[in-house]
Amino acid sequence: MRKPSFSKKSQNLLENFIESDTFTATAGKFLLMTLALGGIVFAGALAPGILLATKKKKHFHKYNPKQLQNAIYNLKKRNLIEIIQEGNTKTKVRLTNKGNERVREFCFETLRITKPKRWDKKWRILIFDIPTSPKIYNQARNALREKIKKLGFYQMQKSVWVCPYECEDEILFVAEAFSVQKYIEIITAEKLLHENYLKKKFNLN
CATH class of the missing domain: 3.30.70.240 (Alpha-Beta Plaits)
Structure with a gap:
Protein backbone atom coordinates (compact mmCIF):
# COMPACT_ATOMS: atom_id res chain seq x y z
CA MET A 1 0.00 0.00 0.00
CA ARG A 2 1.36 3.42 -0.98
CA LYS A 3 1.96 5.84 1.87
CA PRO A 4 0.32 9.28 1.80
CA SER A 5 2.16 11.94 -0.18
CA PHE A 6 3.74 15.00 1.40
CA SER A 7 1.48 17.53 3.09
CA LYS A 8 0.93 20.90 1.43
CA LYS A 9 3.25 22.64 3.88
CA SER A 10 5.93 20.02 3.31
CA GLN A 11 5.57 20.44 -0.45
CA ASN A 12 5.97 24.21 -0.09
CA LEU A 13 9.05 23.73 2.05
CA LEU A 14 10.49 21.26 -0.43
CA GLU A 15 9.79 23.53 -3.39
CA ASN A 16 11.39 26.52 -1.67
CA PHE A 17 14.40 24.38 -0.85
CA ILE A 18 14.93 23.00 -4.35
CA GLU A 19 14.54 26.49 -5.86
CA SER A 20 16.85 28.19 -3.36
CA ASP A 21 20.15 29.72 -4.43
CA THR A 22 22.00 27.55 -1.90
CA PHE A 23 20.63 24.23 -3.18
CA THR A 24 23.36 21.62 -3.53
CA ALA A 25 22.76 17.94 -4.23
CA THR A 26 23.79 15.06 -6.43
CA ALA A 27 21.86 14.44 -9.64
CA GLY A 28 20.06 11.57 -7.90
CA LYS A 29 18.87 13.76 -5.05
CA PHE A 30 17.85 16.47 -7.51
CA LEU A 31 15.63 13.96 -9.31
CA LEU A 32 14.18 12.68 -6.02
CA MET A 33 13.31 16.23 -4.94
CA THR A 34 11.70 16.92 -8.32
CA LEU A 35 9.65 13.72 -8.21
CA ALA A 36 8.54 14.45 -4.64
CA LEU A 37 6.68 17.47 -6.00
CA GLY A 38 4.78 15.28 -8.46
CA GLY A 39 5.32 12.34 -10.78
CA ILE A 40 6.71 12.93 -14.26
CA VAL A 41 4.72 11.82 -17.31
CA PHE A 42 6.18 11.98 -20.81
CA ALA A 43 6.13 10.38 -24.23
CA GLY A 44 9.10 8.67 -25.82
CA ALA A 45 12.27 7.12 -24.44
CA LEU A 46 12.94 7.15 -20.68
CA ALA A 47 16.13 9.19 -20.33
CA PRO A 48 15.29 11.94 -22.86
CA GLY A 49 11.78 12.20 -21.42
CA ILE A 50 13.00 12.81 -17.87
CA LEU A 51 15.64 15.25 -19.07
CA LEU A 52 12.98 17.25 -20.88
CA ALA A 53 10.60 17.16 -17.90
CA THR A 54 13.24 18.47 -15.47
CA LYS A 55 14.72 21.06 -17.81
CA LYS A 56 12.57 23.88 -16.42
CA LYS A 57 13.90 23.39 -12.89
CA LYS A 58 16.20 26.14 -11.66
CA HIS A 59 19.23 23.94 -11.00
CA PHE A 60 18.91 21.66 -14.02
CA HIS A 61 22.02 23.22 -15.60
CA LYS A 62 24.21 21.88 -12.77
CA TYR A 63 23.95 18.35 -14.15
CA ASN A 64 24.97 17.04 -17.54
CA PRO A 65 22.75 14.51 -19.39
CA LYS A 66 25.06 11.62 -18.51
CA GLN A 67 24.80 12.38 -14.77
CA LEU A 68 21.01 12.53 -14.91
CA GLN A 69 20.78 9.38 -17.02
CA ASN A 70 22.98 7.44 -14.58
CA ALA A 71 20.94 8.81 -11.68
CA ILE A 72 17.70 7.51 -13.22
CA TYR A 73 18.99 3.96 -13.46
CA ASN A 74 20.64 4.04 -10.03
CA LEU A 75 17.41 5.24 -8.40
CA LYS A 76 15.47 2.50 -10.16
CA LYS A 77 18.01 -0.13 -9.10
CA ARG A 78 17.75 1.02 -5.46
CA ASN A 79 13.93 0.86 -5.61
CA LEU A 80 13.57 4.60 -4.95
CA ILE A 81 11.56 5.25 -8.11
CA GLU A 82 9.18 3.20 -10.22
CA ILE A 83 8.66 3.48 -13.96
CA ILE A 84 5.16 2.73 -15.24
CA GLN A 85 4.03 2.38 -18.83
CA GLU A 86 0.68 4.06 -19.46
CA GLY A 87 -0.66 2.75 -22.73
CA ASN A 88 1.60 2.56 -25.75
CA THR A 89 2.95 6.09 -25.72
CA LYS A 90 3.24 7.44 -22.18
CA THR A 91 5.67 6.66 -19.38
CA LYS A 92 5.22 7.75 -15.76
CA VAL A 93 8.00 8.01 -13.18
CA ARG A 94 7.18 8.42 -9.50
CA LEU A 95 8.67 7.81 -6.08
CA THR A 96 8.22 4.50 -4.31
CA ASN A 97 7.46 4.42 -0.58
CA LYS A 98 11.18 3.96 -0.03
CA GLY A 99 11.87 6.98 -2.24
CA ASN A 100 9.42 9.11 -0.25
CA GLU A 101 11.19 8.16 2.96
CA ARG A 102 14.57 9.05 1.48
CA VAL A 103 13.31 12.50 0.46
CA ARG A 104 11.99 13.11 3.97
CA GLU A 105 15.33 12.08 5.44
CA PHE A 106 17.23 14.39 3.10
CA CYS A 107 14.95 17.36 3.83
CA PHE A 108 15.11 16.67 7.55
CA GLU A 109 18.91 16.55 7.52
CA THR A 110 19.28 19.80 5.57
CA LEU A 111 16.42 21.74 7.18
CA ARG A 112 17.33 25.26 8.31
CA ILE A 113 15.46 28.31 9.58
CA THR A 114 16.19 31.39 7.49
CA LYS A 115 17.29 34.50 9.35
CA PRO A 116 15.84 37.63 7.74
CA LYS A 117 17.92 40.77 7.28
CA ARG A 118 15.59 42.61 9.64
CA TRP A 119 13.88 41.04 12.63
CA ASP A 120 10.09 41.54 12.60
CA LYS A 121 10.11 41.89 16.42
CA LYS A 122 7.93 38.82 16.91
Missing part, protein backbone atom coordinates in the same frame (compact mmCIF):
# COMPACT_ATOMS: atom_id res chain seq x y z
CA TRP A 123 8.61 35.70 18.93
CA ARG A 124 7.67 32.18 17.84
CA ILE A 125 6.96 29.98 20.83
CA LEU A 126 6.85 26.22 20.40
CA ILE A 127 4.97 24.21 23.02
CA PHE A 128 4.64 20.45 22.94
CA ASP A 129 3.04 17.88 25.21
CA ILE A 130 3.86 14.47 23.76
CA PRO A 131 2.55 11.37 25.59
CA THR A 132 5.02 9.20 27.49
CA SER A 133 3.70 5.97 26.02
CA PRO A 134 3.97 4.02 23.86
CA LYS A 135 7.77 4.03 23.73
CA ILE A 136 7.85 5.49 20.23
CA TYR A 137 6.54 8.79 21.63
CA ASN A 138 9.49 9.03 24.01
CA GLN A 139 11.81 8.54 21.05
CA ALA A 140 9.90 11.16 19.06
CA ARG A 141 10.09 13.68 21.92
CA ASN A 142 13.84 13.27 22.29
CA ALA A 143 14.42 13.49 18.54
CA LEU A 144 12.19 16.57 18.27
CA ARG A 145 14.06 18.25 21.12
CA GLU A 146 17.44 17.57 19.50
CA LYS A 147 16.28 18.86 16.12
CA ILE A 148 14.84 22.14 17.42
CA LYS A 149 18.08 22.71 19.33
CA LYS A 150 19.97 22.38 16.06
CA LEU A 151 17.50 24.76 14.41
CA GLY A 152 18.47 27.41 16.96
CA PHE A 153 15.54 27.40 19.39
CA TYR A 154 16.13 28.46 22.99
CA GLN A 155 14.54 26.44 25.78
CA MET A 156 12.45 28.63 28.10
CA GLN A 157 10.91 25.79 30.10
CA LYS A 158 10.83 21.99 29.88
CA SER A 159 8.64 21.79 26.76
CA VAL A 160 8.57 25.46 25.80
CA TRP A 161 11.01 26.75 23.20
CA VAL A 162 11.37 30.13 21.52
CA CYS A 163 12.74 31.43 18.22
CA PRO A 164 12.58 35.00 16.88
CA TYR A 165 12.24 34.01 13.23
CA GLU A 166 9.39 32.72 11.11
CA CYS A 167 9.52 28.95 11.34
CA GLU A 168 6.02 27.47 11.28
CA ASP A 169 6.55 25.45 8.09
CA GLU A 170 9.86 24.09 9.32
CA ILE A 171 8.44 23.04 12.71
CA LEU A 172 5.39 21.41 11.15
CA PHE A 173 7.69 19.52 8.80
CA VAL A 174 9.71 18.22 11.77
CA ALA A 175 6.55 17.35 13.72
CA GLU A 176 5.18 15.54 10.68
CA ALA A 177 8.40 13.53 10.41
CA PHE A 178 7.77 12.18 13.92
CA SER A 179 3.95 11.98 13.56
CA VAL A 180 3.40 14.32 16.52
CA GLN A 181 1.67 17.24 14.78
CA LYS A 182 -1.35 17.09 17.08
CA TYR A 183 0.83 17.41 20.19
CA ILE A 184 2.48 20.72 19.32
CA GLU A 185 1.38 24.34 19.31
CA ILE A 186 3.10 27.38 17.80
CA ILE A 187 2.33 30.82 19.22
CA THR A 188 3.42 34.13 17.73
CA ALA A 189 3.89 36.88 20.32
CA GLU A 190 4.88 40.53 19.98
CA LYS A 191 5.98 40.94 23.59
CA LEU A 192 7.56 38.66 26.21
CA LEU A 193 8.19 39.55 29.84
CA HIS A 194 11.87 38.59 29.73
CA GLU A 195 12.53 39.40 26.10
CA ASN A 196 15.58 41.57 26.80
CA TYR A 197 17.39 38.46 27.97
CA LEU A 198 16.26 36.61 24.84
CA LYS A 199 17.38 39.46 22.59
CA LYS A 200 20.88 39.07 24.00
CA LYS A 201 20.73 35.31 23.45
CA PHE A 202 19.79 35.78 19.79
CA ASN A 203 21.97 38.88 19.24
CA LEU A 204 18.98 41.02 18.31
CA ASN A 205 18.80 44.80 18.35
